[in-house]
Amino acid sequence: MLNASNLTCIREERILFDALDLDFQPGDIWQIAGANGTGKTSLLRILAGLMEPENGEVCYQQTAIQKCAEEYHQDLLYLGHSPGVKSELTVLENLKFNLQLCSQDTEQCEKLLEQVDLFGFADTLAAHLSAGQHRRIALARLWLTQAKIWILDEPFTAIDKLGVKRLEQRILEHADQGGIVILTTHQDLSLPKSRYQTLTLERIFS
Amino acid sequence: MNPALSYRQAFNTILKRDLKIALRHRDDIVNPLLFFIIVITLFAISVGAMPNVLMTIAPGVIWVAALLSTLLSLERLFKNDYQDGSLEQLLLSPCPVFILVLAKIVAHWLVTSLPLILLAPLLAMMMNLHPDGYLALFLTLLLGTPILSLLGAIGVALTVALKKGGVLLSLLILPLYIPVLILATAAVEAATMNSPYQGHLAIIAALFFASLITAPFAVGAALKVSTN
Numbered sequence: 073m074l075n076a077s078n079l080t081c082i083r084e085e086r087i088l089f090d091a092l093d094l095d096f097q098p099g100d101i102w103q104i105a106g107a108n109g110t111g112k113t114s115l116l117r118i119l120a121g122l123m124e125p126e127n128g129e130v131c132y133q134q135t136a137i138q139k140c141a142e143e144y145h146q147d148l149l150y151l152g153h154s155p156g157v158k159s160e161l162t163v164l165e166n167l168k169f170n171l172q173l174c175s176q177d178t179e180q181c182e183k184l185l186e187q188v189d190l191f192g193f194a195d196t197l198a199a200h201l202s203a204g205q206h207r208r209i210a211l212a213r214l215w216l217t218q219a220k221i222w223i224l225d226e227p228f229t230a231i232d233k234l235g236v237k238r239l240e241q242r243i244l245e246h247a248d249q250g251g252i253v254i255l256t257t258h259q260d261l262s263l264p265k266s267r268y269q270t271l272t273l274e275r276i277f278s
Numbered sequence: 279m280n281p282a283l284s285y286r287q288a289f290n291t292i293l294k295r296d297l298k299i300a301l302r303h304r305d306d307i308v309n310p311l312l313f314f315i316i317v318i319t320l321f322a323i324s325v326g327a328m329p330n331v332l333m334t335i336a337p338g339v340i341w342v343a344a345l346l347s348t349l350l351s352l353e354r355l356f357k358n359d360y361q362d363g364s365l366e367q368l369l370l371s372p373c374p375v376f377i378l379v380l381a382k383i384v385a386h387w388l389v390t391s392l393p394l395i396l397l398a399p400l401l402a403m404m405m406n407l408h409p410d411g412y413l414a415l416f417l418t419l420l421l422g423t424p425i426l427s428l429l430g431a432i433g434v435a436l437t438v439a440l441k442k443g444g445v446l447l448s449l450l451i452l453p454l455y456i457p458v459l460i461l462a463t464a465a466v467e468a469a470t471m472n473s474p475y476q477g478h479l480a481i482i483a484a485l486f487f488a489s490l491i492t493a494p495f496a497v498g499a500a501l502k503v504s505t506n
Contacts, residue, residue, distance in 0.1 A: 122366060123506050146372040154363025160299040172291045173371045 073098055074221055074252060078128035081114050087276050088114055098250040101243060103261055106273030112256040113153065113225055119254060120150040120223050149219035151227060155210035159199035163190055166198055166209050176216055184212045189235065204230035214242055222246065224255040288373040289381045296385035306354055310347040310390045311397065317343040318401045329406045336405035337415065337466035344394055344419060345426060345455055349448060351390040352430040355382060356438045366505060375498035383431050391423035414469030418462035421482045428493035429454045435500035458485060
């Protein structure tokens with residue numbers, strides 16, 4: 073469904089990865105691993121279409137993602153390093169905006185907040201919440217979204233143990249329904265080993 | 279599958295969000311306005327009791343103050359969104375980027391320039407502007423300040439990823455502001471001398487429509503380059 077061919081990424085005159093071929097099929101969970109600075113985030117950004125690779129291309133259903141941006145973005149959910157939460161808005165307003173932007177209906181917002189343990193915080197300004205709670209606001213979308221491809225950059229950062237467990241459960245559920253999940257994390261996933269693949273990026277010395 | 283968000287819905291969603299943020303974050307509204315008032319007041323005080331001198335320089339001073347106050351407020355247009363990651367989310371949303379950008383620029387104009395336009399007649403009185411110049415001043419500000427916001431947004435989009443883009447931003451967009459400034463002050467001056475200024479106004483209107491049509495696309499492209 074989503075594949076990348078011959079990807080090369082160069083940052084600050086250093087080759088991060090070179091001639092990378094990837095193929096993501098429905099039901100796949102991919103963990104991108106590797107030390108700091110090996111290009112995990114760059115790879116995710118290239119896959120999401122936020123960054124242009126030096127070489128190679130990313131195709132969604134056999135079409136280059138630049139050419140089918142609208143469809144691709146409709147089917148894509150990307151969560152970056154920063155959660156994209158506005159501290160001037162309340163939890164509920166943040167969530168509603170995120171959903172509206174992806175043309176999701178906003179009636180079930182309260183229920184979503186329950187999923188991420190933010191029930192009762194609906195009308196609190198995001199500025200008064202912790203980093204973990206910010207991330208939870210961003211993650212709440214995962215329980216409603218119809219996007220098939222999830223690209224999550226360090227989704228477990230600042231999330232407590234119970235939260236991580238629930239999130240992993242949700243990721244598994246999504247993959248079982250035929251979705252694709254691509255994520256980076258430094259922790260080991262507690263999912264069954266047969267259920268996910270790991271791609272380890274190595275540092276290239278040139 | 280949900281139907282894609284219509285352009286108008288997307289526009290309204292962003293506009294509402296940005297206005298809400300601006301209203302909760304009062305600095306965005308108060309600072310440029312305060313700057314505008316202070317500059318003009320200081321001019322009126324420092325020139326002293328020479329009503330004729332004030333009258334001559336009034337159009338220029340008011341317009342320069344409006345231009346600088348817009349310039350001051352521009353950086354906030356994309357900076358916060360860039361820093362907290364919501365800009366990426368906007369760029370990845372299914373609706374075209376130019377709609378989102380246009381909504382953000384309109385919100386910015388409503389928050390920073392509209393109060394300034396409403397306050398301008400009061401300050402014009404302080405600057406002893408000729409009574410015939412008021413309408414021209416109002417019209418040039420109404421047509422001219424959106425140009426400043428639209429063109430400025432291109433510069434902001436190009437410099438949003440830089441740590442200290444402020445100086446570069448002024449260097450980039452001030453040259454683009456000069457024609458608007460010249461035309462607008464010339465129009466107001468012409469009006470005070472009771473000669474026709476419709477020609478100037480027409481050119482400003484043309485500039486407005488040209489930038490309204492082209493700037494959102496340029497900003498979208500610039501944002502993609504900046505976030506790369």
